[in-house]
Structures are given as C-alpha cells and as structure tokens.
Amino acid sequence: MFDIRLYKKYLLILKNYWIWVFKEYLRKDCPTVAASITLTSLFAIVPAFFIIINILDAFSSLSESLQNFLFENMLPETATTVQQYITKISHKMTSLPITSVIVLLVVIFLMIKRLEITLNKIFYANRQRPILQSLLVYWALMTMGPLLMGFVFISSTYLISMAWFVKDIGMEQYLLSGLSLIFLTAGFFVVYKILPNTRINSKIALLAAFLVAIVFTLAKKIFALYMFYVPTYSVIYGSLSLIPIFILWVFVTWQITLLGAVMIRAMQYMKVTLNFKKEVKRDDLSISVNMLKELHIAQRELKNGMSINDLYQKTSVADYDKIKKNLYALEKANIIRITVQDICYLNCDVFDISLYKIYLAFNPTINFKTSSIRKINVIKSQLYKQLDIKLYECF
Secondary structure, three states, X not given: OOOHHHHHHHHHHHHHHHHHHHHHHHHOOHHHHHHHHHHHHHHHHHHHHHHHHHHHHHHHHHHHHHHHHHHHHHOOHHHOHHHXXXXXXHHHHHHOOHHHHHHHHHXXXXXXXXXXXXXXXXXXXXXXXXXXXXXXXXXXXXXXXXXXXXXXXXXXXXXXXXXHHHHHOOOHHHHHHHHHHHHHHHHHHHHHHHOOOOOOOHHHHHHHHHHHHHHHHHHHHHHHHHHHHOOHHHHHHHHHHHHHHHHHHHHHHHHHHHHHHHHHHHHHHOOHHHHOOOOOOOOHHHHHHHHHHHHHHHHHHHOOXXXXXXXXXXOOOOXXXXXXXXXXXXXXXXXEEEOOOOEEEEOOOOOOOEHHHHHHHHOOOOOOOOOOOHHHHHHHHHHHHHHOXXXXXXX
16 A cells, blocks of 8 residues: 555655755865866876776777776767877877886876875775785775676677577667666766775665766766757867866766765765754764763773764664764774774773863863963863763763
C-alpha cells in the first residue's frame, strides 16, 4: 500500500540533501577554486597527456584506438580538434631533454596537489601527507588512469567481438556507452577515494562517482548542443574560438568534480539531512567536554577509542563539520590523539587536566598575563578562576 507520508518524508530528505549540497558548494567557494585549478590545468594538460600517451603505447596496436577512446570520453564533440593539437605537441615532447621533462612533471604534480588541497578542505582533512607519500599517490593516479582505460577498452572490444548478437539487435552503441560510463565512474572513484587524506566510505564514493559520471556525460552533450546552437565564441573569436571553448569545458569539468566531492561529504557526514537530527545549540567548550566524557568512558570500559562518526552520534550537534573542527582543535592542543583511521583517543588524564586548557584549545590567542588595563585584568582573573576546575568534575 502506498504511504503518502513516507513519500513526503523521502522527498523532504532529498530536498534537504540537495539544498545542503549546493549551499556547501557555494560556501566552499568551489566555482572560484575550479577556476584556479583550470588555470593550473592549462599548464599541466599537455605533459599529463604526454605521460598518458606513453603509457598507452604499452598496448601497442591498440594505442591509437585507446587515445581516441580517451578523448571521446573526456571532451565534448565540439572540442575534438583539441585532440589533434594535444597529440601532436605530446609527440614533440619526446625530443625534450630530461631537465625539461622533470619541470613538466612538477607542473603535473602541482595541479594534483592543488586538487588534493581543495578536496582536503571539503572533507576537513587537516593532516598533510609526507612528501614521499604524496608523490607516490600522484604517480599512482597518473598511471592507474591509462591502465584502467586500457582494461575497459579491451574488455569492451572483447565483449563486442564475442557477443555477435549485440550488433544484430543494434545494442553495440549502448554497450560502448555503458562501458564509457564504467570508465568515468572508476576514474572519479579513484580520485575521491585516494586523493583526500582522510577516510572515505567506499560505497558512498562509488555511488557519488557513478552520479558524477552521469552528470559529466550529460554535460558533454549539453555543452556540444550549446556550442552548436549558440555559436557566440565562433562569431567573436573566429578560428581562435577553440581556445576559450576548451578552457570553458575544463572549467565545467572541475566544477562537476568538486560537486561530486561535496555530494560525498553530504552523504557521509550530514546525517541531519537524512535523519532529521535535532540541533541543540552548544558552545565549543560544552561540545568538547561532552566528547571527552564519551572518550573517557570508552577507554575506561571498552579499553578502546571512538571513531569520529561514533562521537557525532553521541552528541546533539547536527553539523558534522563542527564536531570535526572541535576534535582537530583538541588534537592540536595535545588533549586527544586522532589516528589515520579517524579513531580518537584521550591523550590526557581527566583527573589532571583543567577546563582552562580545553578553553585555550579554542582560544589560543588569549593569555592570562597581566595587562596594562586594570578592568581587563579583573575579567581575566575571574575567567581563570571559573575555568580552573578539573575535567572530571564536569562529568
């Protein structure tokens, strides 16, 4: 039996989810960040394709077909001329000296680093990777993409050649489109899963990558139609219209990529949009004392820490970001320890640490030294006395 109340509830969940996503997308200033990454990409795109094309050459006879497959999936039809220029320039790079190649590799890594910093901000991942680990991650992204594409392309060729009936019933194009969608989904999944320096739920990342791949495919078609029916750039720039069109498409691509990251964070963290968790207004000190109490109980009774998600469930704070900010502030003050797996442990004795130290974790610029203004000294003295109690007394 159809339940109208359940239907309305799910509609409200969906509405709240997308409202939060777009608000957060704008709050993080993603359009401006996408423009910044686009600028870096213009310097990095040719050396990046140089590496990709050289890796694709490992597939020998399929190299040219793989390159066509790559450009068909990454560029709209109106920008296919770019393929000729990029391929031509990439082949010329083989004659460059080793020092020039190193410089170009640095440019690629700077682009990926810029994207990593942006994703870390979206996911509130405050830790930085060691340089060597970062280089390994960046190189893995550069090499996994072409290898993944080669696997998808070879699989599609094999399936089409083996499934003779596919051609008879006119399903060949649909099969290729489906495999292209798989390739795009896998590519976005790798970026969302590997690049942020925090734990990302694999199922959520895969779902978001699939949705982003669909949006990306639709965007390609809409972009091509727009350029065909509204030839503004062609009229203004003439033969040079290829340049602004390509830049605009790169900008759209990064916007879609960042939107996917915000979607993941919304699905993974913002349970208020799904569970209608009621917000209770609390200050940072109260929230932190409550979380430290939960950590103390967990370590005393279970001899274990608690994940950030578990701490979030224990609080009455709807905004996951606020919880994470507080935890990172406590970690910076050496009050707690957070592992790479986002498990939190107490790093202090609740019978020894005072509220004063916890308060300073959120107000590090405040000091209680003597001021030249008498009234300020009185206020500081009163505040210090009020905060000079042990943490366990608040439990």
